Each structure stands twice: as structure tokens, then as C-alpha cells.
Amino acid sequence: MAESTQQKLVCSRAKAKSDTGSSVTQSSSAPKRKASTALPLDMKVRCVSSIPVGPLVYTSRRMQGMIIEWDEFGSEQYIELAELQSMRNSSPAFFENNWILIDDEEVLHFLHADKYYGSAKSIDDLYGILKKHPNHIAQLVKTLPDHLKKTLSIVAYREYTAGRIDSIGVIKAVERATGLSILSN
Template identity: 30%
Template sequence: MATAVTTTRRTTKTKTKTSANTDVPENQHIKLRKTLPPEAIIPVINGFQGKLIAQNRRTHEEFIWEEFGDVQDLTFADVKSIYSTDKAFFSNNWFLFEDTLVLEVLNAEKYYTNALTVEDFDTLFDKTSDEIKAIVSKLNRSQRMSVCYKARNAVANHEIDSLSVITALEESLGVKLVDR
């Protein structure tokens, strides 16, 4: 995958010529944007607890993920098109990415500041009650709903048996997971 490198350059002289042939005032930082070619293949993970359907409105191609954690390989052009026409896939963290370079190139990092990854979802219930409360308190509404869905299933399947974990989840999510 070819990318341009992000660099920061501090000049020591009054003015310096950059590779773009522009004058740079003294001590000014230059940030070059990273890029991805349109044909680059991006694994996109379903971060929604259920079936997820996205469409590239430019090409009308439809992409379907059957359940949470499913992966579809999209081109960067497809991801970029979906980002420009339907940011909800990003702001709700319905799309998860293994490589955060995609988010950096799209300038979508702000939507994923406190987002859980697929691995984080798998290990959340192994944390202490204080850690769970701290993590869940920072999640957006969509990811809280995903945690709630996953927690309900885990309790029903007896995968969570710690009363302190269940209580922390109930308090931080504002839901009842078990009848006491």
C-alpha cells in the first residue's frame, strides 16, 4: 500500500523552499497529508450489532455485512464515497478499521477517539468494574447500544457470571441485565 509520509519540518533560516516550491516562514510547521490510492483494498469491519448495509452512491454498489465483526474488502474509493455521502457509518462507529491510516486520510479520526475495536468488545467483560464504567462512559450512543446487546447475550449465555461486572455494566449503560 503506497502512502505519502506525514512530516513536520521546522526551518532554521528565514525562508526555505519546500518540495512544493512554496516559501515557508521561519519556525512554521508543514504537515503533508497522507494519501491512499483509490484502488487500495480496505478491510471494513461491521461495528454494528446486526446486519449492516452500505452503498456507494456514486457507483450504486451495495455492501452487506450479516453480523458484528464481519469483514468486507472495499476499495478506498468506495470507503471515501460512503464517508462523503453518509457519515453516520463513521460517527456511529458502524465501520471499524484495523488500520487507522484510513481514518487519518479521511480526516475522520474525531469519530473514533474513544471507540472500541472488535478486540476491545471481546475483552471488555474481563476488566474490573471501575475500568468498565470508565470505558463505557466515553462511548458514543451507538457503541453503548452494541455493548448492551453484547452484554445481554453474554449474561443469557452465562458468559458473564461476575456480579460486579454485571452491576458495572447495568450502572454505566442504564439498563437491567438480570432480575434480582
């Protein structure tokens, strides 16, 4: 009789284990984030400044004495992926505020920074918005983070004053979409 009780106990533990395993499988029906592919940490990544006024400076906490500077809006620096990981951990504002743009989906995903970028991951994307029909601008701008909305407004002003945008409709569409005044009345 003791053997029978022992067998029942073993069987019920095995059943509990299999039930637990199956319930884990069943509860994992929530959408999973695709696993990051392994990227070489010494890979150089093109990073572009999206700060419309003045320089942007990053001081590495990983490598003593390393300073990376972008002189102006649109200037580029090539940074190792390992340093970008350090930047994400020690100075997350570079990503959260979109101070740098990285036009590589795989790198952004690897850094877990893709959530901070909307429809614009490059300077060309910002200029591309300004080339759209005014009716389509609002849809594109609403996906941008606040910092990039401000940057887009400044870029629109510069393009307008330089004569590269001749449509007041585009300017008004950007103003409505961002909630920022570009041209004073």
C-alpha cells in the same frame, strides 16, 4: 525627493509583507492536525459491522449497482479506500453512528473519521472492555460514542446469557457506565 518617497513606499510594503508573514507564523501556534499521509485509493480496508441486530447494507453512490452487505454483528467486508471516501461523503452515518469499525488509525485519520471513534475501533476492543475489572469499565465506556455504548450493552447481554461472562459485577459496571439496563431485576 520623489525617489526618496518611492523608496520609503517600497520599504514600507516590504515591511508590511514581512510583518504579515511573521504574524501568520506567530498565530499558527495553535495545534495543527498532522497532515494525512497519502494512502493508495485502491487499498482494501477491513470494515466490521457493529450493528448488533440484523444486517447492515450500504449502496454505493460512486459505483452504480454496488451494494455491500454485512450479514450480522462482527461480519467483515473489505472495501477500497476510494469507496470509503465516497461513503464518508454520501452516507456519513456509517462513521458518525459507528455502524462500521475500522481498526486502522491511519485510514481513520485519512478519512477524517477518527473523531467519531472513542476507545473502541474494533470488535475486539468491545470484548476487551468486558474482560476488564468492573472498576476500570466506567473509564473505558465514557470514551465511547453513544451507539457503541448501546452495542456494548447488547454484547454484554449476549456474553452473559451464553455463559462467557460470569461476573454480575461486570454487567452492573456496564449498566452504570452506559445508563442502560442489561438484566431486568
